[in-house]
Amino acid sequence: MANDLGQFARRMKELGRQIEVNSNDAAIETALAASTAVTLATPVDTGRARANWQAELGSPITEPTDAEDQAGSDTINRNRSRIRSRRGEQPIFLSNNLPYIGALNAGSSAQAPANFVETAVQAGVRAIRKARLLRR
Numbered sequence: 001m002a003n004d005l006g007q008f009a010r011r012m013k014e015l016g017r018q019i020e021v022n023s024n025d026a027a028i029e030t031a032l033a034a035s036t037a038v039t040l041a042t043p044v045d046t047g048r049a050r051a052n053w054q055a056e057l058g059s060p061i062t063e064p065t066d067a068e069d070q071a072g073s074d075t076i077n078r079n080r081s082r083i084r085s086r087r088g089e090q091p092i093f094l095s096n097n098l099p100y101i102g103a104l105n106a107g108s109s110a111q112a113p114a115n116f117v118e119t120a121v122q123a124g125v126r127a128i129r130k131a132r133l134l135r136r
Contacts, residue, residue: 031055034124042096052096
């Protein structure tokens with residue numbers, strides 16, 4: 001009986017470890033999906049709006065950057081690197097502090113439909129729905 005309880009305890013500990021690792025992976029994949037989707041959906045003139053999608057761990061970035069990224073690849077790679085460095089239960093923030101990002105999202109540019117930010121959030125929702133905390 002003691003052996004059975006010991007095996008049970010070890011199995012529960014291992015399952016707990018797997019859930020912790022897999023939930024971190026799910027959070028990362030969700031943030032990556034949303035970050036990539038919103039970056040690519042952002043209308044481009046100079047590329048400043050795309051470059052201002054900034055991922056941070058722990059607390060959001062509150063200042064815009066002067067960077068420009070018309071293709072979006074530099075922004076995606078920068079955010080991917082930052083998001084993948086997440087450890088434990090750090091919150092992941094994705095922000096864009098340009099004063100005109102709200103107008104762009106409202107449809108002020110003919111290059112992107114209104115609510116492209118909300119559409120990108122849905123990409124994150126789809127990613128989290130695919131997540132499995134226990135994999136067999």
